[in-house]
Amino acid sequence: MRGIEETSGDGSPVPVGAGGERGQTSRITGRLAFTGAYTVCALASWEILVRGLAIPDYLLPGPWAVFQVVAGRFGLLASHAVVTVQEIVLGFALGAGLGAALAVVVSLVAALRMVLLPTLVALQSIPKVALAPLMVVWLGIGPAPIVAMAALFSFFPVFINTLSGLTKVEPAMVELAQVLRATPWRRFRKIALPYSLPFLFDGMKIAMPLSIVGAVVGEFTSGGRGLGNLILVASSQVNTPLIFASLVAITVVALLLFGAVQVLERLVIPWSVQFRKG
Amino acid sequence: MVPVKLAFPVAADRVQPIIRVHGVGKTFGRSPDAVEALRDVSFDVDEGEFVSLVGPSGCGKSTMLRILAGIIDWDRGEVLVRGEDPRATRLPVGMVFQAPVLLPWRTVLQNILLPLEMAGINHRAHEGRARELVAWVGLAGFEGKRPYELSGGMEQRVALCRALVNDPVLLLADEPFGALDAMTRDRLNLELQRIWMATRKTVVFVTHSIQEAVFLGDRVAVMTGRPGRVFAVVNVGLSRPRELAIQDGREFGRYAAEVRVALEAACAG
Numbered sequence: 001m002r003g004i005e006e007t008s009g010d011g012s013p014v015p016v017g018a019g020g021e022r023g024q025t026s027r028i029t030g031r032l033a034f035t036g037a038y039t040v041c042a043l044a045s046w047e048i049l050v051r052g053l054a055i056p057d058y059l060l061p062g063p064w065a066v067f068q069v070v071a072g073r074f075g076l077l078a079s080h081a082v083v084t085v086q087e088i089v090l091g092f093a094l095g096a097g098l099g100a101a102l103a104v105v106v107s108l109v110a111a112l113r114m115v116l117l118p119t120l121v122a123l124q125s126i127p128k129v130a131l132a133p134l135m136v137v138w139l140g141i142g143p144a145p146i147v148a149m150a151a152l153f154s155f156f157p158v159f160i161n162t163l164s165g166l167t168k169v170e171p172a173m174v175e176l177a178q179v180l181r182a183t184p185w186r187r188f189r190k191i192a193l194p195y196s197l198p199f200l201f202d203g204m205k206i207a208m209p210l211s212i213v214g215a216v217v218g219e220f221t222s223g224g225r226g227l228g229n230l231i232l233v234a235s236s237q238v239n240t241p242l243i244f245a246s247l248v249a250i251t252v253v254a255l256l257l258f259g260a261v262q263v264l265e266r267l268v269i270p271w272s273v274q275f276r277k278g
Numbered sequence: 279m280v281p282v283k284l285a286f287p288v289a290a291d292r293v294q295p296i297i298r299v300h301g302v303g304k305t306f307g308r309s310p311d312a313v314e315a316l317r318d319v320s321f322d323v324d325e326g327e328f329v330s331l332v333g334p335s336g337c338g339k340s341t342m343l344r345i346l347a348g349i350i351d352w353d354r355g356e357v358l359v360r361g362e363d364p365r366a367t368r369l370p371v372g373m374v375f376q377a378p379v380l381l382p383w384r385t386v387l388q389n390i391l392l393p394l395e396m397a398g399i400n401h402r403a404h405e406g407r408a409r410e411l412v413a414w415v416g417l418a419g420f421e422g423k424r425p426y427e428l429s430g431g432m433e434q435r436v437a438l439c440r441a442l443v444n445d446p447v448l449l450l451a452d453e454p455f456g457a458l459d460a461m462t463r464d465r466l467n468l469e470l471q472r473i474w475m476a477t478r479k480t481v482v483f484v485t486h487s488i489q490e491a492v493f494l495g496d497r498v499a500v501m502t503g504r505p506g507r508v509f510a511v512v513n514v515g516l517s518r519p520r521e522l523a524i525q526d527g528r529e530f531g532r533y534a535a536e537v538r539v540a541l542e543a544a545c546a547g
């Protein structure tokens with residue numbers, strides 16, 4: 001709860017104690033140290049297990065062997081990663097953009113909601129992985145079906161979350177708009193739309209990892225370049241260390257892209273609840 | 279028994295009341311679960327008058343205010359604001375809710391300017407007025423802050439500025455300070471009186487507090503339990519500006535007692 005308000009009119013906010021900030025920094029370093037130690041322990045046990053049981057590389061390579069591949073074939077991995085990232089970004093932008101746009105349309109036209117919503121929910125229940133071959137038939141070999149898969153996977157979470165935000169504006173805000181005799185367009189533009197932005201970003205944070213799944217599955221089926229393909233090729237050669245190195249690359253890509261969404265969120269909606277201090 | 283003040287006899291030289299409520303009934307829902315919120319509510323409010331509205335919880339005070347604001351329909355009777363149907367009128371009305379209802383993505387100043395933007399008025403031209411209001415309620419320097427950086431009392435002041443920025447013909451307040459601590463509430467009551475004395479807006483102010491109702495109001499309308507109607511109106515003859523200390527005085531105590539007796543009688547049946 002908030003206390004009694006400041007009486008001062010000089011506009012200075014209550015300063016956050018320097019001690020408090022230092023406390024937060026040390027907490028973060030503490031967490032980082034813990035995560036680091038934990039990771040090192042896990043990797044060490046993996047290495048010891050692999051060596052102790054003399055597991056061959058083609059079954060399960062140790063972290064050191066994987067690291068050597070990552071370092072030694074960095075150029076190869078990076079060139080494939082760039083392709084995959086481009087496909088994901090394009091597909092995600094398409095899927096999320098379409099999802100948000102459709103949510104806006106559906107929220108504005110009540111009649112559409114009754115028709116479109118059940119249709120979309122039905123379509124959503126098709127296992128999307130099974131659509132990859134169809135995309136190849138429709139769009140041919142190359143990046144197009146892969147982009148389509150990434151888009152397909154990211155569409156629904158963004159659509160449903162944004163719609164949820166647009167249609168669940170706080171009743172008090174709706175009343176406020178009524179008192180102000182606002183036109184439907186201004187209500188939408190000045191209240192519903194900004195209100196739904198945190199929901200949109202929540203949807204995007206669910207959609208981003210999914211669109212990576214979509215892109216990799218797409219690469220499995222449609223060939224060409226990209227990390228999914230590299231895995232396919234490595235697997236046909238029983239080059240398990242390269243498979244693992246590709247997995248490492250995909251993980252890095254996933255973390256970077258998710259981080260990008262988070263950075264974007266912080267830039268666009270700095271007022272959102274999760275960024276408030278104290 | 280306290281005299282019930284009903285509709286004015288309309289004399290030629292008499293100003294038309296800004297609010298005219300006559301025989302108003304309102305029922306929520308359909309027959310098995312229907313809730314009759316208001317039955318035969320009648321009262322008038324004169325231009326520039328400050329009327330407090332008290333009554334037991336659930337008696338339909340908020341419902342009455344929503345009707346006056348043009349947010350909801352009523353079933354029976356007549357409601358006129360400056361002679362117009364409140365649902366259809368283009369007259370600007372200011373409303374302060376129990377919660378501040380500020381938009382978290384807007385700064386203090388942008389929140390205050392919202393009514394102008396919603397009305398399609400060039401709000402840049404009115405920024406000066408908004409800043410004046412901010413200074414007036416003692417928030418100078420906070421124009422660029424976001425709502426979550428303010429205390430509850432400060433938020434409610436912003437809501438008050440927002441309700442006043444488009445120069446409304448009528449200010450409706452639904453327990454605006456109900457959630458605040460007693461000290462903050464006292465301070466805001468003083469500010470509200472000062473603003474009211476300077477602008478002479480017509481105010482309908484719903485409150486649970488007899489003290490607050492008497493301190494602020496020219497008249498205190500007392501409603502019965504559900505279905506609510508106006509049971510009595512107490513004229514408060516205290517001179518203005520009223521100081522906080524006035525609440526310890528005998529005269530104030532007499533008006534407060536009058537309201538309390540009316541409330542008890544209203545609840546009894």
Ligand SMILES: Nc1ncnc2c1ncn2[C@@H]1O[C@H](COP(=O)(O)OP(=O)(O)OP(=O)(O)O)[C@@H](O)[C@H]1O
Pocket residue numbers: 306307313314315333334335336337338339340341342504
């Ligand atoms: N939208 C609604 N739908 C159904 N019933 C409602 C609605 N709004 C109010 N009511 C009912 O109407 C009655 C009056 O409600 P109202 O909110 O006007 O009371 P109130 O006098 O403001 O109460 P309080 O002092 O507790 O705020 C209540 O019994 C409530 O349950």
Ligand SMILES: [Mg+2]
Pocket residue numbers: 339340341452
């Ligand atoms: Mg109420």
